Amino acid sequence: MPPSPGQSRSELLKGTLDMLILQTLTLQPQHGYAIAQHIERLSNDVLSVEQGSLYPALERLQKKGWVTSKWGESPTGRKARYYTITASGRRQLGREISSFDRMLVAIRAVMKRA
């Protein structure tokens, strides 16, 4: 059954996917499917990471040099591509967190009710 009409029950705040992925990879190298599951579980299923967003994002991050990858085997014995965050990726994560926090402060300032 497709998600109920009108709106999906889980969304993603645009522009935060890269940050969420990089953050997840600071815990340990993981394969794509596991990254998505991790984000969904920790967010209490509020955030959902679609495959159509996930894999292009991982390619993007790789192209920028923020993660590297190699084929391996998942705990369940399947082949899986494992992603590892690089030093450059950690710096990027720091920048993204700063930028996100800065914007949050700014938005709160505009949204502040009397």
Next chain:
Amino acid sequence: MPPSPGQSRSELLKGTLDMLILQTLTLQPQHGYAIAQHIERLSNDVLSVEQGSLYPALERLQKKGWVTSKWGESPTGRKARYYTITASGRRQLGREISSFDRMLVAIRAVMKRA
């Protein structure tokens, strides 16, 4: 001079523009240019609202019935289109704030460092 290369010094967290505009209009009816200035000033110039984003957004909000508009005169004596938030727009604003808060909680849960 165009903004220094690499990154502009002010951005917008994607998906929040409608919310910021609607919030600004709860204070009083205002014309587009004033809305943009208000957001920029309150955010301490962290957020910038470009014309190419502002006017299409206002049209969008109007089409959805969340704001209405009519021509008037600005304090400086120029013609300006004044926008007013509707009851439906206030409900929408409430929904957007809830959704934003929900996602923030979710993102924080993923980003939480030990």
Next chain:
DNA sequence: GCGCATAGGTAGAACGCCTACATATGACCT
């Protein structure tokens, strides 16, 4: 044998914002 969860991926469209441009006018300076 069948369905489900796991795992990786692509194509195409939709969306939201930005850059750059176009227009107009009032205020101020020289």
Next chain:
DNA sequence: AGGTCATATGTAGGCGTTCTACCTATGCGC
């Protein structure tokens, strides 16, 4: 009188990101 700046509204085209909708493959339980 001419120039520039701030005010004010808009449009066209492009870009990056995300989503929908597919496709493939395999291991496991029924």
